[in-house]
Amino acid sequence: MNPFSFKFTALASLLISSGSTLAENVIDDHIVVSGSRFEQKLEDVTGSVTVITEQDIERQLAVDLQTMFKYDPSISSTGSGAGAQTLTVRGVGGNRVVFIKDGRRTNDGYAGGGGYLVGRNYFDVAGVKQVEVAKGAASSLYGSDALGGIVVITTKDPRDYLVDQQSLVKVALGYQGQSNQVAADITAAKDLGDFAISAVYSHRDSEEVQNYVEDLPGYDARSDALLLKVEQKLDEKRTLKYTLDYFNQTTEQVITPSIQETEDEDTNISFALDYDSDMATAIFDKWYGQLSYSRYEQKSDQISAARNYIDYNDYGFEQDILGLKAVFSKEVKGENTEHEFVYGIDIDLYDTTRPRLKTRVLNDGTVDFTNEKQKAFPGADTSLVGVYMQDSIKFNETDWSLVAGIRYDYYALEAKKDALYADTELNDITESAFSPKLGVIYQVDDNLSWYGQYVRGFKIPPHDQAYQSHGVEPFYQILPNADLDPESSDSFEIGLRYASSDISVNLSTFYAAYDDFIETTIAGVEPTYIPNVNKTFYQYQNISETQISGVEAGIDMYVTGDILLEANVAYVDGENKDSDQPLTSISPLNGSILVSTEFGNVNWTAAWRLAKAQSDVVLDTNGNKTTQGNGYGVVDLYANYQWQAWQMNVGLLNLLDKEYVPFELIAGQSKGTDFSQYSQPGRNVSARISYQF
Template sequence: MNPSAFKFTAIATLLLGSGTAFAENIIDDHIVVSGSRFEQKLKDVTGSVNVITEQDIERQLAVDLQTMFKYDSSIATTGSGAGAQTLTVRGVGGNRVVFIKDGRRTNDGYAGGGGYLVGRNYFDVASVKQVEVAKGAASSLYGSDALGGIVVITTKDPSDYLKNNDSFVKMALGYQGQSNQIAADITAAKDLGDFAVSAVYSHRDSEEVQNYDEKLPGYDAKSDALLVKFEQQLDEKRTLKYTLDYFNQTTEQVITSAVQETEEDDTNWSLALDYHSEVATAAFDKWHGQVSYSSYEQQSDQISGASTYTDYNDYRFEQNILGLKAVFNKGLKGETTDHEVVYGVDVDLYDITRPRFKTRVLADGTVDFTDQKQKAFPGADTSLIGAYVQDSMSFKNSAWSVIAGVRYDYYTLEAKNDELYADSQLDDITESAFSPKLGVIYQVDDNLSWYGQYVRGFKIPPHDQAYQSHGVEPFYQILPNADLDPESSDSFELGLRYASSDFSVNLSAFYAAYDDFIETAVVGVEPTYIPGVNKTLYQYQNISETQISGVEAGIAMYVAENILLEANVAYVDGENKETEQPLTSISPLNGSVLLTTELGDINWTAAWRLAKSQSDVVLDTNGDKTTQGHGYGVVDLYANYEWQAWQLNVGVLNLLDKEYVPFELIAGQSASADVSQYSQPGRNFSVRVSYQF
């Protein structure tokens, strides 16, 4: 792309601020829960929150995390299609970002291979009402893992479908060109008097997401999702909600038949009971309780052939989560100050196992061994118990409001007994943490406000890093480390918001210092039986300090009567202060520009995604620069047409057939590495049609 064009767009956008997704969002403020764990307007939140609505998902033909956040310059995604996907928010990602779906924590990711083999994309977007991403630490309300932010996924309840109707049915068919995905969805809801029920079922058939040259190994994937909810109205002020949430995805890849094959089956299901009461007492005006049980299982069956033998691998990851939550709200009105208090308790109990078995058959057909247990990391039992309180104070006859909160967390991590691992290296971990928050808002007038906040974040040492103990003889060995300290952060943010009926601006600057970041380190080298070959010993260890800072900005405005302009830009800088090297998780300066208009009965959106080149990169062990990133600009085009009960959405992605490689996917690799496999798909088309009755 033209560097001067990027600079012009970036500087212009930086001066203007951050916008919203579509025209109606300038006028109507979003209602969010991520900032305070109770419903409030987005303009009343201290800190940056990005909102993806159901309408955004439909109009931009999003099908997963990667396609959902492609126009948010402060959020980067890794993985695509049916593969594992994770989000990086302001340079912090993986398990340092908490995922909450309908009030319950979702499954972890675990480290292995080239990234997270278990991702956070094992849910379907067909039932999603809204996705909120609170950027920056949120441990004062959500506890461990909210070091880099939280992703709150809210699905629709029966009342969202029914509104003033007795029944609701919607059917949709779609095609997504990036992965050749064919999707079918059906949604139904019914009012049964004191009961209301809704069910959403979706089925998807897809293939791999190819690189630009279409040379990646192929695979086939299928998924089925079912979300069923019952709402029971006990009386005018009390309701019960029962939820069944099921998702299953299978992928099959055959590189060479009977020599290199993989079949993966990922199943994620949960049951939840929610109770909501608005019966006021002296202690609270309303409260919400939830009991949930979630089960995630990944099973990977692999055939790996060599010249003298063939291995049949049975690898699994299983995680069960029992969750108990209670959230209380109390409003207090005084002569000079009004208070909105939220407090509550969270209990999450994790049961994690990692069974791995190998059977080896020699070339002559002899079975060398059967179901031999393999090392990775032992299972673990994790307990997270937290209590929190937050007070939002508004002062009468004053433009100031203050939000102050604190959370106390106690957690334990206990390795399961396994004869493969030495007990002396698998000590239990018990820690506690206080996470305070202080925020202020200054309301200049009805349209303009300033805000600032400080939040402390923390993250417990994850089971896979504390107890990981495996290797490939004679080349390397990963040693467990039960002496890992929790990661912690101190985060600061200052921001400005302006919103009127036809103009919206956001501007924020942030800084975060992270202590005891957990990373891999070389702790020793040992000679082996092969002359000239040494075994390298690795271990996850804490590094002293990491710093991340940056600026985000954007705008949404009508440039003509029916033309909406949106633009946003993000600049992030991060450094490992121990090595004085840049972090590989940092994205280059990037942004997006969207123009939306109506021509006749069709709503059109042209979107331009931009990224600057990246030359400030980490050095390799020889002191040489690793691979650098090249700047690019990509144009997408969308059209939306509604007629009576029909809706048609069409998209052309990468309209100009640009070949490009996002820097986030190649950061830290050798400068001589061939990165063509990370190039993104060329021009592709997507379409979705739905009918509602």
């Protein structure tokens, strides 16, 4: 379907269908920070932003990234449950999307077979206030890696709990049917005068998220999370905040005892000191500063048996991030214009290591070798320094607003010295880039506005892709490439927003051209000593140009005083211009419809997720089309009940017990392959009950 004709068809269909959550018959106007790094109304942002609130998480019983965004057709996810998860926004994902939690960057993912083995889901949703996804490049404010968008996770501060009370205690129990997860969390907050403190503790026990026929090898998982915050009010205009954020998850899988076993442990711990000041000076009205330290550590102990031996693998991934940032804002009012300046500096220092050790025991009990180092990629020291400024200009006596911003980034990557890679060329990499942004808003009337924006995106070559050097003899070898160029993009978006007390409509169309996209390529093939078996050399290389375009539309509307409808639809098209092949990261035409209403004290929501089969697919090495997948429709039902201090949420997921496979999980695979392992769970139930003292 032509994307330009599709957008009008989509908008017409949206005007007769839609749904979400009831909010006293008023469509919410969200406050976001992703557009300017200071709070502003969503209607003032030049670009598309998805907002998931604490109420959305509770009512839809979301427990991770995959369940949080399932009703946004422009955002797809890979992985589920306790496994690694990543988000793809408008066809761009992985490390091309920046994750920010409470102002600080979270850990990278590193590339592994078929995806990111280290995901970004290693946090708990308990205590989350809001999650924003700004779609499209955001490098003008957030620097490198914000090529495809940003995910901003904001957790609740002590005074968010203590709105009109001195103390609070809330306990909750939950069950999530997809993974048989049993969860318990407790939240406590206390006002101590100049100090306010809050603590959120969560514990979860779960199993593997099964496919439809439930024949995947299972695992057991458990996690513990603690979010501790202390706010200190220095005076009426200055506040300090101390944060400890801890998350630990362990998964254990036993396929055959002592033959094939895996135990993974993922730990995230962060400390942050935040300073907020509203004491105005000549150069700023208020400013925010943060000093943070984060450590992510993955440990993977594996037992893997072959014909003549058993390997005991001790693999790890460790990343320390030291962050320092300051954000300033200044309002300047003139006779003809009003300016809102935002400017600041970001410094992030990464220390990354990838230890891999192997012990091999022969079948007769002889120890062949012990704790022998294995190749993957050496560690790296990464330095990111960026300075930026953005000016939001309101032209008085007109209906026009302008947003202009620019950021300069300096980046340095240095491989760690390791004798294991002594014969490998691992040059240091230094790069710099300017990332401009220009946006405009035209306010037609009090309800209707148009916006447009251009943003330049920038992404540094990541350490694992530049320095990865390992393989399995004699079958394949991954070659490092320290000559990788940074990825960049030029993205454009035009959109419409209409909002009144009982209806809101959003329509946007976008186009992005990506230069030097980094992808895996075959660098060479040579024969081996095994007859008819060749050794393949892979390497990360730059693709000269990739293009992605699409259209999105959404509507929230009160059909009657107590029936709210919401509908969203997204169409994305992407192509590798080097090969004239479609991108495997592109989702098919898909959408969602939600209908919410109230009966007595119970709020009911029926949700329908739909996806079309993808016909434009990549060709295999023989020139044949890979799998196209199938379209599907899935119905979910939610009920929410609140009585005094009690709250109960219940969900019946995949109500009609539909067997389906999301295209994103099988894109690029051969036709005729058995895709049953990728099928999604059948009918299942989730529930949560909480009580607040």
